[in-house]
Amino acid sequence: MPSWKLVTGLFISLVGSLVVMVGVGYAMVSIPNENDAAKSQNNVYYWADGSQMVATGTGVNRQNVTIDKIPEAMQYAVISAENKSFYQDSGVDPMGIARALGNMARGGQTQGGSTITQQYVKNTYLSQDQTVTRKFKEMFISIKVGTKLKKPQILQGYLNTSYYGRGAYGIQAAARTYYDKDAVDLKPSECAVLAALLKGATYYDPAGNENLDKAATADANLQRSKSRWSWILGEMHKDKHLTDAQYQEATAKYPMPQDRKATKGMTGQISYLADTAKKYVLNHSNISEKDFDRGGYQIYTTFKKDKVNALSAAVKKIQKERLNPKRELDKYVQFGAASVRPNDGAIVALYGGDGYEKGHFTNNADTQGVPVGSTWKPFVLAAAMQYGTYDSDGQGISPLSKYNGNDHLKVKKPDGSYYLNKDNSFFFQKNESPRPWGYITLRKAMEQSINTPFVQLGVDVGMSHVRDVARSAGILNDSMSVDLNPSFAIGTSTPSAIRMADAYATFAASGKQADPYSVTAVKKDGVEQPGFSKPKVKQAMESNIANNVTDVLQNVIQNGTAQNAKALGRTAAGKTGTTDKNKSAWFVGYTQQLSTSVAMFRENPKNHKLLSMNGTAGKDSIHGGDIPTQVWTEYMKAALKNANDPGFPDAIKIGKVHDEAGAPSPTPSVTITPSQTPSDSPSPSPSLTSPSPSPSPSDTCQFGWGNNCNGSNGGTDTGGTDGGTTPSPSVTDTTGTGNTRGNGNGGLFSGQNG
Numbered sequence: 001m002p003s004w005k006l007v008t009g010l011f012i013s014l015v016g017s018l019v020v021m022v023g024v025g026y027a028m029v030s031i032p033n034e035n036d037a038a039k040s041q042n043n044v045y046y047w048a049d050g051s052q053m054v055a056t057g058t059g060v061n062r063q064n065v066t067i068d069k070i071p072e073a074m075q076y077a078v079i080s081a082e083n084k085s086f087y088q089d090s091g092v093d094p095m096g097i098a099r100a101l102g103n104m105a106r107g108g109q110t111q112g113g114s115t116i117t118q119q120y121v122k123n124t125y126l127s128q129d130q131t132v133t134r135k136f137k138e139m140f141i142s143i144k145v146g147t148k149l150k151k152p153q154i155l156q157g158y159l160n161t162s163y164y165g166r167g168a169y170g171i172q173a174a175a176r177t178y179y180d181k182d183a184v185d186l187k188p189s190e191c192a193v194l195a196a197l198l199k200g201a202t203y204y205d206p207a208g209n210e211n212l213d214k215a216a217t218a219d220a221n222l223q224r225s226k227s228r229w230s231w232i233l234g235e236m237h238k239d240k241h242l243t244d245a246q247y248q249e250a251t252a253k254y255p256m257p258q259d260r261k262a263t264k265g266m267t268g269q270i271s272y273l274a275d276t277a278k279k280y281v282l283n284h285s286n287i288s289e290k291d292f293d294r295g296g297y298q299i300y301t302t303f304k305k306d307k308v309n310a311l312s313a314a315v316k317k318i319q320k321e322r323l324n325p326k327r328e329l330d331k332y333v334q335f336g337a338a339s340v341r342p343n344d345g346a347i348v349a350l351y352g353g354d355g356y357e358k359g360h361f362t363n364n365a366d367t368q369g370v371p372v373g374s375t376w377k378p379f380v381l382a383a384a385m386q387y388g389t390y391d392s393d394g395q396g397i398s399p400l401s402k403y404n405g406n407d408h409l410k411v412k413k414p415d416g417s418y419y420l421n422k423d424n425s426f427f428f429q430k431n432e433s434p435r436p437w438g439y440i441t442l443r444k445a446m447e448q449s450i451n452t453p454f455v456q457l458g459v460d461v462g463m464s465h466v467r468d469v470a471r472s473a474g475i476l477n478d479s480m481s482v483d484l485n486p487s488f489a490i491g492t493s494t495p496s497a498i499r500m501a502d503a504y505a506t507f508a509a510s511g512k513q514a515d516p517y518s519v520t521a522v523k524k525d526g527v528e529q530p531g532f533s534k535p536k537v538k539q540a541m542e543s544n545i546a547n548n549v550t551d552v553l554q555n556v557i558q559n560g561t562a563q564n565a566k567a568l569g570r571t572a573a574g575k576t577g578t579t580d581k582n583k584s585a586w587f588v589g590y591t592q593q594l595s596t597s598v599a600m601f602r603e604n605p606k607n608h609k610l611l612s613m614n615g616t617a618g619k620d621s622i623h624g625g626d627i628p629t630q631v632w633t634e635y636m637k638a639a640l641k642n643a644n645d646p647g648f649p650d651a652i653k654i655g656k657v658h659d660e661a662g663a664p665s666p667t668p669s670v671t672i673t674p675s676q677t678p679s680d681s682p683s684p685s686p687s688l689t690s691p692s693p694s695p696s697p698s699d700t701c702q703f704g705w706g707n708n709c710n711g712s713n714g715g716t717d718t719g720g721t722d723g724g725t726t727p728s729p730s731v732t733d734t735t736g737t738g739n740t741r742g743n744g745n746g747g748l749f750s751g752q753n754g
Contacts, residue, residue: 562574
């Protein structure tokens with residue numbers, strides 16, 4: 001056993017060593033200088049070719065002021081909210097430090113400084129590494145600051161170095177940014193709003209920060225800000241820093257900050273490109289927004305200047321041609337678009353809106369909230385080919401399977417019962433028109449964008465399977481409708497334009513998917529930051545499933561709702577989308593080189609609610625095949641100029657023809673003889689039906705799309721649009737070419753525009 005002398009000696013030696021260590025640590029650290037912390041550096045963004053895009057963070061938004069220029073209301077707002085014992089404590093919270101060190105030892109995150117002194121030190125400590133060493137240094141600096149500086153100096157330093165959001169460091173910059181006045185002129189009510197921002201500007205800026213976190217909407221942020229504003233004023237009143245009269249005046253009305261303003265260089269599409277890149281950096285690294293906005297970073301992006309300019313020019317051209325800003329129903333029309341490289345995920349271009357300088361701070365290319373409509377149907381078809389239906393014995397089904405395309409149909413559950421509304425009445429699915437298509441192939445239903453077949457197909461396949469396919473293609477979970485009801489199949493989900501372009505790129509790349517990315521590298525002080533390697537490419541679905549979807553979507557452009565895209569003059573595939581009450585219209589299309597989505601919608605500028613586009617551009621309604629497809633075509637022409645046309649891989653016949661339960665059995669085919677000319681009227685015959693074999697380009701008038709369906713004035717494999725100019729009412733048409741077979745210009749089986 002060691003003697004008591006030895007134990008005492010060891011104890012004294014240990015205490016002495018600790019005292020020496022503390023003394024050395026105290027002596028080695030220096031008091032921070034708030035002016036050093038206010039030094040600014042630019043963040044510089046680069047185009048994909050390495051040339052400079054824009055430099056932001058010029059230092060204009062940083063200016064220190066002395067304590068006599070900071071209202072007492074601002075000083076006491078932070079004291080009452082964050083550190084009531086500020087004027088009495090030593091500046092260090094030992095328990096808070098112990099908690100932080102213990103948390104780090106367990107591998108958790110550190111906690112912020114719990115006193116204003118510690119927070120001031122943290123603000124000026126430019127290294128933000130979460131380490132025990134850094135925490136000890138901060139502790140020694142805080143102790144030294146607490147003993148060497150007077151409290152007003154510490155409070156001045158804290159308010160001058162704190163981050164208030166919108167790139168504003170320090171109370172003077174915050175006063176200018178949010179209220180367009182000097183700090184000295186701030187009212188107590190305004191001081192409480194700015195003090196609330198110190199809780200976290202991302203979530204307490206009433207303008208919202210959805211570009212950083214979808215939970216930081218303007219509405220949610222405003223409620224958070226009002227709640228904390230009210231609480232801070234209440235604490236100030238309780239702590240005797242506001243008289244009763246001052247409190248009543250301050251709480252009478254919430255002082256709404258002014259809207260955001262564009263900073264230097266952040267104009268046009270540059271603002272949205274930088275916004276997208278910044279969001280990517282924050283989501284793929286340990287760099288905080290506060291750190292990032294200190295500046296000093298070089299951000300290398302995937303954006304191609306010529307393609308960004310081409311996309312913006314396409315939107316502006318079609319806007320000018322089709323929309324009249326003096327017409328009431330043409331006001332508030334918005335566009336969002338994105339272009340992604342298949343088999344890679346690089347975002348080469350986007351269109352986010354009119355620009356920050358015009359007060360539009362929402363990035364339309366990367367926002368969620370605009371339903372995609374029928375552009376969702378390819379995911380339903382892909383799921384059917386992958387999983388089959390509840391009664392297909394686990395076999396995937398063919399795009400040539402037939403479903404009822406008539407309007408106003410009840411939707412049947414797998415157990416044979418029907419979906420009901422809340423009032424227990426039957427749920428009926430509508431198409432855009434009442435045209436009675438009868439039983440048509442899924443290929444034809446996609447071509448003409450008919451809702452009823454895909455709603456019933458989605459139910460038969462299982463909406464969870466549809467969701468899984470969409471997710472594997474690149475759609476984010478949080479943008480998909482939570483309610484997997486029948487309408488889920490026709491686009492109630494709200495992915496961003498970037499994600500829709502990326503998901504269709506999966507079809508373009510024969511089922512290979514890569515997450516979209518906008519940043520290839522980030523450097524600071526010449527050192528490359530971790531977290532920016534290119535996303536991995538994975539096989540998201542069988543290549544032949546993707547190729548069959550592409551084959552069907554090529555037909556949409558050639559013969560269906562997206563025929564405006566034929567003007568591109570090269571092999572392409574795509575799908576139109578129009579939503580309920582005409583609140584949005586989409587076109588998403590692709591070649592092997594590029595996948596591009598275009599969204600169009602009207603938005604109330606006050607509450608950001610979607611408005612109907614009925615009557616916009618002088619049209620009864622806006623369809624995805626109209627203005628969005630025109631924008632897409634105009635852009636893709638420029639973006640692919642001088643590029644080759646590789647086409648798409650051949651699609652191999654897939655799945656089995658498995659018609660919807662209840663579809664009529666195949667009936668004997670009818671041969672059309674040469675004597676039946678366009679001027680002939682077929683004899684009335686209730687039993688007259690179409691041929692039943694699977695269609696192919698050489699088929700004779702099968703399914704309304706065979707080449708031989710065309711008359712002398714007809715086009716290529718179209719099934720007619722109006723059913724003919726001289727219909728025979730007694731002849732039933734089961735080909736999907738119209739209500740009745742007509743004798744129009746296109747021939748016996750074609751419509752008048754066949």
